[in-house]
Amino acid sequence: xxxxxxxxxxxxxxxxxxxxxxxxxxxxxxxxxxxxxxxxxxxxxxxxxxxxxxxxxxxxxxxxxxxxxxxxxxxxxxxxxxxxxxxxxxxxxxxxxxxxxxxxxxxxxxxxxxxxxxxxxxxxxxxxxxxxxxxxxxxxxxxxxxxxxxxxxxxxxxxxxxxxxxxxxxxxxxxxxxxxxxxxxxxxxxxxxxxxxxxxxxxxxxxxxxxxxxxxxxxxxxxxxxxxxxxxxxxxxxxxxxxxxxxxxxxxxxxxxxxxxxxxxxxxxxxxxxxxxxxxxxxxxxxxxxxxxxxxxxxxxxxxxxxxxxxxxxxxxxxxxxxxxxxxxxxxxxxxxxxxxxxxxxxxxxxxxxxxxxxxxxxxxxxxxxxxxxxxxxxxxxxxxxxxxxxxxxxxxxxxxxxx
Numbered sequence: 476x477x478x479x480x481x482x483x484x485x486x487x488x489x490x491x492x493x494x495x496x497x498x499x500x501x502x503x504x505x506x507x508x509x510x511x512x513x514x515x516x517x518x519x520x521x522x523x524x525x526x527x528x529x530x531x532x533x534x535x536x537x538x539x540x541x542x543x544x545x546x547x548x549x550x551x552x553x554x555x556x557x558x559x560x561x562x563x564x565x566x567x568x569x570x571x572x573x574x575x576x577x578x579x580x581x582x583x584x585x586x587x588x589x590x591x592x593x594x595x596x597x598x599x600x601x602x603x604x605x606x607x608x609x610x611x612x613x614x615x616x617x618x619x620x621x622x623x624x625x626x627x628x629x630x631x632x633x634x635x636x637x638x639x640x641x642x643x644x645x646x647x648x649x650x651x652x653x654x655x656x657x658x659x660x661x662x663x664x665x666x667x668x669x670x671x672x673x674x675x676x677x678x679x680x681x682x683x684x685x686x687x688x689x690x691x692x693x694x695x696x697x698x699x700x701x702x703x704x705x706x707x708x709x710x711x712x713x714x715x716x717x718x719x720x721x722x723x724x725x726x727x728x729x730x731x732x733x734x735x736x737x738x739x740x741x742x743x744x745x746x747x748x749x750x751x752x753x754x755x756x757x758x759x760x761x762x763x764x765x766x767x768x769x770x771x772x773x774x775x776x777x778x779x780x781x782x783x784x785x786x787x788x789x790x791x792x793x794x795x796x797x798x799x800x801x802x803x804x805x806x807x808x809x810x811x812x813x814x815x816x817x818x819x820x821x822x823x824x825x826x827x828x829x830x831x832x833x834x835x836x837x838x839x840x841x842x843x844x845x846x847x848x849x850x851x852x853x854x855x856x857x858x859x860x861x862x863x864x865x866x867x868x869x870x871x872x873x874x875x876x877x878x879x
Contacts, residue, residue: 496669498622503663505623506630507568508600510656511575511593512540514634516717517735518642521649526583530843536590537718537839543594544601545833551602552821560607561670563599571596572660579654601828605810606821616811617757624749624804632742639735693826696879701872702809702823706831708866709802711838716795718839723852727785737792744796752804762874765805766867772798773863781856809873819879
């Protein structure tokens with residue numbers, strides 16, 4: 476009896492320990508999924524001047540990862556079925572590390588190639604993490620999604636804030652500013668190693684609960700398309716903001732450092748929303764009230780920015796940040812709330828992120844092109860509001876309580 480009690484006690488101690496290891500690994504993984512991208516915006520002018528490239532090509536640096544997301548996202552669930560989610564994500568972090576190093580070598584060709592590898596690597600985390608939560612801790616999806624998105628946004632905000640100071644105040648230049656995120660990938664590899672030794676998660680076995688019914692043809696579902704378009708316009712708003720808001724603020728009279736930190740304020744403003752919204756969304760039958768809320772915040776923020784009311788720039792950035800955090804949190808939860816199994820969650824995640832990121836990929840280049848063509852930021856600022864309105868309609872459709 477004593478032995479049995481000791482055994483039970485050991486099991487009780489083991490569960491919280493494994494959960495803690497899982498959460499720490501997820502926090503560091505999340506930190507690697509945005510910092511290699513958000514650190515580019517504040518130093519984009521330094522990259523442009525250093526390499527002698529145009530605004531269109533500079534905008535393309537943000538578009539390359541989005542194109543990679545679009546191409547790789549649909550195949551990520553199938554690759555994870557072959558190798559398991561833990562190993563697939565571990566290998567993707569190694570690829571991400573390689574991409575960051577190559578991108579920082581200081582040549583145009585390596586900048587483009589390294590950026591592409593970064594996009595390929597991040598695709599796996601984007602697609603697989605929601606289904607990973609649904610499998611490992613199905614009763615804690617909202618909490619885990621909140622922790623994941625908060626970690627992503629804190630690290631992204633820090634990257635935005637420190638990128639320009641590293642580029643301008645150190646001998647490392649913009650290459651060092653782009654390379655610094657490799658520190659996070661190396662830490663992530665260490666924290667992820669214990670998960671490789673534990674019980675493996677394999678989507679091929681998880682999908683067995685659907686063996687008695689045919690696999691859902693995602694592309695034939697109107698709801699899937701609504702979620703995908705919502706993902707696209709939410710991503711377009713995020714990546715265009717990160718890429719060009721520093722330049723817009725500089726054109727309104729701010730220094731490069733101040734513009735970078737104001738963009739960081741926007742990023743930091745996402746944090747409370749990215750934690751709270753997934754938890755709230757999980758408890759609501761319909762997420763439409765949240766859609767109303769983030770749309771209003773988007774329009775207030777972008778309208779204030781467009782009108783050039785610089786006395787309240789911090790307010791506009793906070794509104795945009797709150798809206799971005801809320802919209803991202805809602806859409807991330809739709810992958811699990813609108814599906815009944817983990818494999819379906821991986822399917823819709825891959826489909827929505829493929830279509831969504833291909834749609835979003837046009838954003839940064841289009842913004843750069845419009846600026847070059849018109850010589851001002853007025854037209855790009857109007858596009859922010861148009862994108863927010865389209866996002867409202869597609870997210871409103873997606874937020875209704877139903878399954879694929």
